[in-house]
Amino acid sequence: MGSSRELTIQDALNEALRMEMRRDERVFCMGEDIAIYGGAYGVTKGLLQEFGEERVRDTAISEAAIIGAGIGAAMTGMRPVVELMYVDFAGIAMDQIYNQAAKIRYMFGGKAKVPLVIRTQGGTGKQIAAQHSNSLEAWFLHTPGLKTVMPSTPYDAKGLLISAIRDDNPVMFIEHKAIYNEKGPCPEGDYTVPIGKAAIRRPGKDATIVSYSRMALRSMAAADTLAGEGISCEVIDLRTVSPWDTHVVIESVARTHRAVIVEEGTRTGGVGAEISARIMELAFDELDAPVERVAGVDTVIPASATLEAAAIPNVESIVAAVRRTLL
Amino acid sequence: MAPTLARNMPRTLTPDLALWMLRMILTIRMFEEKMLEFLNAGVIKGGSHLYIGQEAVATGVCAALRNDDYITSTHRGHGHGLAKGGDPKALMAEILGKATGVCRGRGGSLHLADLDTGNLGANGIVGGSLGIAAGAALSAKMRNSGQIVACFFGDGAVNTGIFHEAMNMTKVWELPVLFVCENNLYGMSVSVNRATGLTDLADRADGYRMRKAIVDGQDVFAVLEAARHYGEIARSGGGPTFIECKTYRFGGHSRSDARKYRTREEERQWRERDPITVCARRGIEEGWFDTATVEQIRSEVAAIIEEAAGFALSSPEPDPHELTDDLYAA
Ligand SMILES: Cc1ncc(C[n+]2csc(CCOP(=O)(O)OP(=O)(O)O)c2C)c(N)n1
Numbered sequence: 339m340g341s342s343r344e345l346t347i348q349d350a351l352n353e354a355l356r357m358e359m360r361r362d363e364r365v366f367c368m369g370e371d372i373a374i375y376g377g378a379y380g381v382t383k384g385l386l387q388e389f390g391e392e393r394v395r396d397t398a399i400s401e402a403a404i405i406g407a408g409i410g411a412a413m414t415g416m417r418p419v420v421e422l423m424y425v426d427f428a429g430i431a432m433d434q435i436y437n438q439a440a441k442i443r444y445m446f447g448g449k450a451k452v453p454l455v456i457r458t459q460g461g462t463g464k465q466i467a468a469q470h471s472n473s474l475e476a477w478f479l480h481t482p483g484l485k486t487v488m489p490s491t492p493y494d495a496k497g498l499l500i501s502a503i504r505d506d507n508p509v510m511f512i513e514h515k516a517i518y519n520e521k522g523p524c525p526e527g528d529y530t531v532p533i534g535k536a537a538i539r540r541p542g543k544d545a546t547i548v549s550y551s552r553m554a555l556r557s558m559a560a561a562d563t564l565a566g567e568g569i570s571c572e573v574i575d576l577r578t579v580s581p582w583d584t585h586v587v588i589e590s591v592a593r594t595h596r597a598v599i600v601e602e603g604t605r606t607g608g609v610g611a612e613i614s615a616r617i618m619e620l621a622f623d624e625l626d627a628p629v630e631r632v633a634g635v636d637t638v639i640p641a642s643a644t645l646e647a648a649a650i651p652n653v654e655s656i657v658a659a660v661r662r663t664l665l
Numbered sequence: 666m667a668p669t670l671a672r673n674m675p676r677t678l679t680p681d682l683a684l685w686m687l688r689m690i691l692t693i694r695m696f697e698e699k700m701l702e703f704l705n706a707g708v709i710k711g712g713s714h715l716y717i718g719q720e721a722v723a724t725g726v727c728a729a730l731r732n733d734d735y736i737t738s739t740h741r742g743h744g745h746g747l748a749k750g751g752d753p754k755a756l757m758a759e760i761l762g763k764a765t766g767v768c769r770g771r772g773g774s775l776h777l778a779d780l781d782t783g784n785l786g787a788n789g790i791v792g793g794s795l796g797i798a799a800g801a802a803l804s805a806k807m808r809n810s811g812q813i814v815a816c817f818f819g820d821g822a823v824n825t826g827i828f829h830e831a832m833n834m835t836k837v838w839e840l841p842v843l844f845v846c847e848n849n850l851y852g853m854s855v856s857v858n859r860a861t862g863l864t865d866l867a868d869r870a871d872g873y874r875m876r877k878a879i880v881d882g883q884d885v886f887a888v889l890e891a892a893r894h895y896g897e898i899a900r901s902g903g904g905p906t907f908i909e910c911k912t913y914r915f916g917g918h919s920r921s922d923a924r925k926y927r928t929r930e931e932e933r934q935w936r937e938r939d940p941i942t943v944c945a946r947r948g949i950e951e952g953w954f955d956t957a958t959v960e961q962i963r964s965e966v967a968a969i970i971e972e973a974a975g976f977a978l979s980s981p982e983p984d985p986h987e988l989t990d991d992l993y994a995a
């Protein structure tokens with residue numbers, strides 16, 4: 339077993355929560371349907387049985403109060419992990435996220451800390467349409483004081499969640515609803531994946547693909563396809579969207595001279611817009627082609643499976659973008 | 666003597682406690698009068714939500730709290746911060762945006778916070794701190810610390826969404842919170858009866874089956890008694906109480922308010938029940954202190970406020986090089 343063990347992302351997250359709750363009694367979970375039901379996507383299943391209802395709390399449907407209470411508990415010595423069932427519901431709790439959690443430390447002259455993890459999930463893939471399928475990380479990237487983490491593998495899911503829980507800042511931990519059952523290597527022991535550090539998933543020399551979350555997996559598939567044509571792509575999985583790893587991205591672009599940024603969220607004002615602007619600022623002279631953005635279409639996510647699939651990047655659109663940079 | 670702040674209050678109503686409260690009410694009043702002076706002189710532009718008229722509420726509630734208890738505060742929060750034990754110098758410097766301010770000039774009047782005294786912060790968002798209060802109380806309960814939370818908010822906040830969410834959560838989990846509603850009859854210009862269907866906002870508690878009380882917010886002794894009584898219930902695991910304090914802000918909502926929504930006659934009537942007078946009269950009647958003592962405290966407090974003002978005015982501006990410090994904890 340040991341290092342060869344494989345887990346799903348869902349189980350890796352569950353294990354991270356268990357390990358941290360065992361290690362540190364200040365860690366507790368609360369949210370809608372997380373205890374008896376085990377979480378809308380099953381991440382907290384079994385925690386109630388192990389830790390009891392004091393530390394695994396079902397709440398009323400009160401997103402603002404859940405996050406607000408997480409803040410208050412975090413400011414006073416606890417390390418809450420609250421679950422926001424869908425990232426789309428951030429809208430009704432946004433004041434607590436961006437006006438309170440993100441700003442408290444700064445507003446209070448550095449004298450407070452808010453070690454709060456807001457676990458949530460986003461993205462398309464379940465045909466649950468406009469209000470349950472969004473990728474809102476650009477909102478959080480635009481919010482100083484927050485960190486935003488979006489893993490794509492079981493290994494990272496566990497290691498990043500442990501890091502997020504041990505971090506003294508509010509962390510938006512955004513899982514992807516379509517990849518919970520993806521399996522991959524995940525060691526049993528205690529380990530962390532540092533927040534803010536990207537992973538080079540695949541080294542390459544012709545073009546750099548920058549992505550994260552589910553789109554990192556599609557970017558890998560695109561790189562496979564392109565490899566068959568003799569095009570060597572470097573695939574960077576950011577893992578953390580805020581603060582994102584500028585160093586690794588710029589260093590890679592300086593080698594490949596081409597950059598393609600892939601995200602599921604809508605294009606305008608998106609994460610790719612920011613990364614592309616940074617590449618322009620820091621590595622303009624290195625570029626042999628305009629930076630390409632492959633992103634969600636600027637639209638509302640539709641219900642139809644056909645339309646839903648058309649609203650987000652696919653392997654073909656990533657492949658096509660890489661080819662354009664090589665024309 | 667500097668105002669000794671809410672430190673280990675005697676458990677009974679002693680002359681010392683009465684004097685402490687009188688001193689605190691006067692401290693808040695004179696602090697706010699100094700703010701008014703600064704506003705009129707253009708020394709400050711923000712920070713004009715003054716607490717004049719409502720001093721007995723913060724004072725009576727905080728006199729019932731332990732040092733390590735928490736409060737959450739509002740946009741009208743100078744009085745809460747002082748009553749919980751804040752240093753007038755550091756609070757005033759903060760309102761002036763100075764480096765020596767309790768939040769190093771980052772928070773200002775709207776975000777006065779003082780974690781060392783248990784003040785989890787004023788809030789620029791009406792209703793914004795109600796969830797935080799619930800969470801601090803949850804934390805106290807989980808840590809078994811015996812702490813309670815006094816959550817201050819205005820009549821305007823009872824119509825926000827998070828108010829309902831936090832009231833409900835606090836009751837379901839029987840968290841140790843005093844919801845201290847300062848009903849000063851108006852949320853900016855909108856009177857309570859134009860904003861709700863209620864006469865007594867304490868009735869909001871009924872919907873959550875939460876204990877409730879209505880208190881004369883001009884009478885610090887009444888506030889103290891309620892806060893002690895319900896505070897001890899909360900401390901011993903009996904859950905939250907909604908305490909509505911009927912009060913009045915003597916001035917406008919903020920500096921720019923022409924007060925068109927209320928009459929001068931109404932203001933005159935409320936001013937007759939000035940919390941300073943109510944407190945001093947009772948203390949003298951009971952023989953806890955005499956007029957000379959009141960005058961002496963007044964001049965002592967005036968000196969403290971002058972000293973705070975001198976400190977705040979002469980303090981350095983924050984260094985722009987520190988603009989982005991402390992966005993994140995290391
Ligand atoms: C969510 C939100 N809406 C509106 C405002 C603007 N505003 C600031 S104070 C205030 C009135 C609040 O009334 P109340 O809660 O009764 O407190 P008071 O000012 O009377 O102390 C308003 C409308 C705000 N700061 N936050």
Ligand SMILES: [Mg+2]
Nearest residue numbers: 819820851852
């Ligand atoms: Mg009001």
